Amino acid sequence: MANPIPGKPVRGSKSGQPIMALLDLLGRSWAMGIIWHLFKGPSTFRKLQDYCESISPTTLNKRLKELKESHLIERTIDGYALTKHGEELYELIEPLGGWAKKWAKTFD
Template sequence: MSAQIPKTGKPVRGSKSGKPIMVLFDLLGRRWALGIVWNLSSGPQTFRSLQSNCDSVSPTVLNTRLKELRECGIVTTGENGYELSEQGRELFVYLEPLGAWSQTWSHAATKEPQ
C-alpha cells in the first residue's frame, strides 16, 4: 500500500492535527521529494533527465513523487517536461538559502573538535 498524499487537516507523519507546516514537512520528507524540487529549480526536465540528475532514482519512486508533488501543486507538466509550478518556485525561494547554509554547516561539522 502506497503512502497517501498529505492533506491539511488530516493526520500526517509527526502530527495528528495536520497543520500546514507538518503536511509540508511530511511531503518534502519523503524519499527524493526535496531532490526533485531542487533539481527542477534549474528549469524543466524530462523524466529521464530528472532521473539521471537525481542519481538514478528508481522510476517507480520518481513517478510516485512526481504524482504527489503535482497533486500538491508544487510540480506541473509543461511543454518541456516536468517543472516547478508557481507555488513550487515560491517554495524554492525559501529552500535555496538552505543550500548556502549547508555549505557552512558542512565545513564546520567536519572540523576537529577543540
C-alpha cells in the same frame, strides 16, 4: 503512504498542521532534489531519472505524482516544471542550502 495534505493527519502531526504536511512531503526521498533540479527549468522524466541517479522509475513516478497533487510541479510540453507555488517554495528553501554548508563545516 498517502500524499500529505494540510488538515489531515501526517507524519509528526495528528491535526495535519500545514508546516508538518509540507515537511512530511519534502522529507520523502528525492522530493527536494526534484524541486531543486526543476528550478533550473523544465525537465523530462528521463533527465530527472538521470539527475536522481539511484531512483527507481516507480519511486520517481510516485514522487512526481505527489508533487503534482501538492501543486508544486506541473506537466508541460517541455516536461515537468515548477508551478508558482513550487518556485516560491524553492526560493524559501534555497537559503537553507547555504546554511547547511556552513553547518556541515562544524563537523570537520
